[in-house]
Amino acid sequence: MSADISTIRTAEFVSPKHPDKLCDQISDAILDACLEVDPDSRVAIETAGGHGKLFLTGEVTTHAEPDYVRIVTDIAGDIELVTAISQQSPEIAHGVDHGGAGDQGVMIGYATSETPQLLPLEYVLAQQLNQALYQRWSHDGKTQITLDRSGAMSAAVASFQHAPGDKLSAAVRDWLGKQQLAGVAESLQIHANPAGDWDIGGFEADAGLTGRKLVVDNYGPQIPIGGGCFSGKDPSKVDRSAAYMARKIAVDYLKSEQADEVLVRLAYAIGYNQPVEATATIDGLQQNVSGYELSPNGIIEFLDLKRPIYRQTARSGHFTNSDFIWNQPAPVA
DSSP: OOOOTTSOEEEEEEOTTSHHHHHHHHHHHHHHHHHHHOTTOEEEEEEEEETTEEEEEEEEEOSOOOOHHHHHHHHHOSOEEEEEEEOOOHHHHHHHHTTOBSSOEEEEEEEETTSTTSSOHHHHHHHHHHHHHHHHSOSSEEEEEEEOTTSOEEEEEEEETTOOHHHHHHHHHHHHHHOOSSOEEEEEEEEESTTOOOOOOGGGTSOEETTOOHHHHTTOTTSOOOSOOOTTBOTTSHHHHHHHHHHHHHHHHHHHTTOSEEEEEEEEOBTOSSOSEEEEEETTEEEEOOSSOOSHHHHHHHHTOSSSOHHHHHHHOSSSOTTSGGGSOOOOO
């Protein structure tokens, strides 16, 4: 874990028009369309796209009739669509129908006191810089922030489609002058479109795939991740719901214990409704998690997850939005 500011730390973030994020949004928009009609939908949709074609595959069991063409066109524009979608395997469905986890897996939750968002500083800065630049250039783009050992920003990297390098560099400097979370090192390096200005982006420049931005979707590269992606999965999949619950537990413990850093691990076995591990490491000391209902159904009910809220997480981050209950600490008595 990484609250120690004596280390050099780097994190990146990508814009909603990045090809991987387009795929995440398509998968989650399909999930939202299903949940809007049928809250008990079982969805596991994977999207792969690029260079004029988009492929949807996975499993959908629902009373809804999602308009795949409309959803894809709304997000990705005019593109050739190929689908290979079936219903959920009855053998997997059996375990879930009885309240068990739909798969094995390890989920990580994390919280740190170093930012108001309870997220790593370098990650928050990369996300905020990306958001600021995307408001001006609403295209494919990536940002990256490096902190030196004092916690000051020592490098800022920004690559944005249709953004002239001089204007992009000026926008980065403007953002640096306004943000208040970290200082700026005297030796700060700004790399604005370091490979040159570019106008070909998104699916025209590169292929995208659901779940390929796992570290961006979690907490940045300093924090371990469980491995499963979130987008395109309904909340019966603990890859998603238990990851959100682990974050909720982490932010609760951070506040209740007045800690600097908390890392939560939840691990499940397919078909079983309770985790095989539920631990919280609070400022370096591990203890068992207690006081939470950690069955898949209990998590879904507690976090109110059978709602069409998921494309929003794919666009702007799963743990950066304070409107979601899993990012809100419980009141301390």
